[in-house]
Amino acid sequence: MTTKPRNQATAPPRKRLFVALMGVTCLLIVGVIYLGWWIPTKGLANIHPALPGYVGFTFAILSGAAIFGTFLLILTTALSRDIFFTRFMRLTVIKFLLPAIELLGRLLGISKDTIRQSFVAMNNSLVVSQKLTVLPDRILILLPHCLQLANCDIKVTGGIEKCARCGRCDISGLAELAEKYCIDISVATGGTLARKIIVEKRPKLVIAVACERDLTSGIKDCYPLPVIGIFNERPNGPCVDTLVDVAKIEQALLSVLPQQR
Numbered sequence: 001m002t003t004k005p006r007n008q009a010t011a012p013p014r015k016r017l018f019v020a021l022m023g024v025t026c027l028l029i030v031g032v033i034y035l036g037w038w039i040p041t042k043g044l045a046n047i048h049p050a051l052p053g054y055v056g057f058t059f060a061i062l063s064g065a066a067i068f069g070t071f072l073l074i075l076t077t078a079l080s081r082d083i084f085f086t087r088f089m090r091l092t093v094i095k096f097l098l099p100a101i102e103l104l105g106r107l108l109g110i111s112k113d114t115i116r117q118s119f120v121a122m123n124n125s126l127v128v129s130q131k132l133t134v135l136p137d138r139i140l141i142l143l144p145h146c147l148q149l150a151n152c153d154i155k156v157t158g159g160i161e162k163c164a165r166c167g168r169c170d171i172s173g174l175a176e177l178a179e180k181y182c183i184d185i186s187v188a189t190g191g192t193l194a195r196k197i198i199v200e201k202r203p204k205l206v207i208a209v210a211c212e213r214d215l216t217s218g219i220k221d222c223y224p225l226p227v228i229g230i231f232n233e234r235p236n237g238p239c240v241d242t243l244v245d246v247a248k249i250e251q252a253l254l255s256v257l258p259q260q261r
């Protein structure tokens with residue numbers, strides 16, 4: 001299998017798309033809240049003349065919370081700073097906004113992978129804005145098995161240190177990185193094994209390499225554990241001899257290791 005050059009890498013993730021869709025979702029939510037107040041207003045007035053006012057006030061607070069939350073998310077990611085409730089905002093994005101944005105993206109004809117790239121970029125931005133400091137022995141780098149050259153005879157799933165470092169695939173550079181920073185790197189053959197590794201190793205932060213689908217589901221499943229996602233590159237098609245930019249992983253590491261920022 002020939003490994004093609006890196007300039008065929010996947011397009012860089014676009015956080016702005018997620019922000020834009022988040023804005024539209026927020027407006028739709030506010031619209032639904034308004035309709036939820038306006039439609040039954042006449043009926044409520046029959047029960048008590050003051051009732052539409054009270055219900056309207058409640059709905060105005062809900063709309064204000066939706067607008068304020070969206071604004072705060074945009075500000076947090078734009079400034080890369082933990083302004084307020086960043087952890088709660090990650091929860092909101094992962095559990096509530098992502099399904100709504102995926103639905104909106106489908107209606108607008110935006111591909112799932114484009115939405116997922118954007119979501120992972122937004123998630124990374126929120127994790128980085130928390131300015132976490134994590135000791136090397138509490139960080140786990142999780143890699144997909146397809147990063148290893150398909151015709152390599154060494155089984156790195158048992159331990160990346162077994163790599164002979166011939167340089168024919170990116171496992172070589174990653175083994176060096178693990179050694180340099182004393183970081184635990186595991187290679188998983190699938191999502192189930194990846195979850196099992198996380199449960200066993202109990203890291204405080206995960207740097208995960210995978211495709212758009214696996215990173216999105218991994219980030220969702222791991223919450224509240226912070227995960228920084230890095231996409232693999234697939235010049236030979238999915239799941240075969242994939243590549244990763246080792247410099248991006250080192251950059252993510254340096255953003256969380258003590259005294260490295």
Ligand code: SF4
Pocket residue numbers: 148149152153154156163164165166167168169170171172
């Ligand atoms: S770099 Fe390591 S894992 Fe990759 S082909 Fe060489 S020996 Fe095998």
